[in-house]
Amino acid sequence: MRSTGNEGSGYWYGPDGQLDYSAAVLKSLRDYRAAETAVRRSTRDSMGMGETDILALRYLLRAQASGRSVAPKDLSQFLGITSASTTSLIDRLAASGHVRREAHPTDRRSVVVVPTPESDQEVRVTLGAMHRRMMAVAEGLSAEEARVVVDFLQTMTEALEHLDEGHKESN
Amino acid sequence: MRSTGNEGSGYWYGPDGQLDYSAAVLKSLRDYRAAETAVRRSTRDSMGMGETDILALRYLLRAQASGRSVAPKDLSQFLGITSASTTSLIDRLAASGHVRREAHPTDRRSVVVVPTPESDQEVRVTLGAMHRRMMAVAEGLSAEEARVVVDFLQTMTEALEHLDEGHKESN
DNA sequence: ACTAGTTATTAGTTGGTCTAGGATATTTTT
DNA sequence: AAAAATATCCTAGACCAACTAATAACTAGT
Numbered sequence A, B: 001m002r003s004t005g006n007e008g009s010g011y012w013y014g015p016d017g018q019l020d021y022s023a024a025v026l027k028s029l030r031d032y033r034a035a036e037t038a039v040r041r042s043t044r045d046s047m048g049m050g051e052t053d054i055l056a057l058r059y060l061l062r063a064q065a066s067g068r069s070v071a072p073k074d075l076s077q078f079l080g081i082t083s084a085s086t087t088s089l090i091d092r093l094a095a096s097g098h099v100r101r102e103a104h105p106t107d108r109r110s111v112v113v114v115p116t117p118e119s120d121q122e123v124r125v126t127l128g129a130m131h132r133r134m135m136a137v138a139e140g141l142s143a144e145e146a147r148v149v150v151d152f153l154q155t156m157t158e159a160l161e162h163l164d165e166g167h168k169e170s171n
Numbered sequence C: 001a002c003t004a005g006t007t008a009t010t011a012g013t014t015g016g017t018c019t020a021g022g023a024t025a026t027t028t029t030t
Numbered sequence D: 001a002a003a004a005a006t007a008t009c010c011t012a013g014a015c016c017a018a019c020t021a022a023t024a025a026c027t028a029g030t
Helices: A019-047 A052-063 A072-079 A083-095 A116-138 A144-166 B018-046 B052-063 B072-079 B083-095 B117-139 B141-167
Strands: A099-104 A113-114 B099-103 B113-117
Touching: A019 A052, A019 A116, A019 B018, A019 B117, A019 B141, A052 A083, A052 A116, A072 A083, A072 A113, A072 B018, A072 B052, A083 A099, A099 B083, A113 A116, A113 B083, A116 B018, A144 B018, A144 B117, A144 B141, B018 B052, B018 B117, B052 B072, B052 B083, B052 B113, B052 B117, B072 B113, B083 B099
Parallel strands: none
Antiparallel strands: A099 A113, B099 B113
């Protein structure tokens, strides 16, 4: 339907119409992912850290911003790595001056991992430009368009999540 | 989906309106990425291979489907890894029976990497379900909605790509 | 007080990448 | 035609981040 108005998204005209739109949607999704991966890689290189380290740092900064304190265990769970890997990750981040280990106020087994102000600054500078760009694109959408995009992404996310559940059965 | 209000997408109502939509868009994009990453990881684990190996295999299968032949050099370039890493990657894939090395028809220095029929089958089974699911979601969009989504993703992709260009200059 | 469970760490292994260098085949120069 | 330069792939050795298994320090239940 509405076969007009696709000058911008081209490449996918075809006799069928409907099916071509779907292919275009999936392709644009793949392209987006590729671009995002490239940016992450570039960021990662420019900060001299691995992907996981950056994820961890961002998690720590977010937690700090909302007043939560983070133990190594929380990082393990969030990142999906073992506690041993988390220990060495914190070692790395501490060695590079991005975090400090502090004593846990009540549980003396545990530790609180705190990002340093410098790392906060660094991440802001490095990731700020990307975030602003993306925010600008999002703000370019009308409320109705935003609704369509959010609905689509959520539905796609749910589809993937359900898929992941039934992954054991060879289906 | 189908937007009956936003019970699903909630959390983002606020006095401002416009800005909250943008935040919701970015959040849904993040969530989608997280879900996709999880599925990839799960697939990777279930096939007992690394991420790079799966990318390589898919590249090989696509190339085969379109009649192109692939040399190790092509894999290096596509994956962005060194030739040494590519060698060991091919070693792995050959050891697990996913590919074979064959002589290059004209250039006797070179080698052609060919995916085995079994690996084709395996990838089809493993990735087919995901692709069908995603296609189903995409087909659930009207033409107009598809246009909005594709435009959005393309614009976002361009924003990221331009960002990546100016990444050397401290900006 | 003793046992069981939790939390973080250490030690050692594995997997995938890198750099450096070597082997073989092709192309270009002399 | 022979020699030099280039191209393509492989091998060797090292590094890094993840893993598993075992340990130390602590908390909580009985």
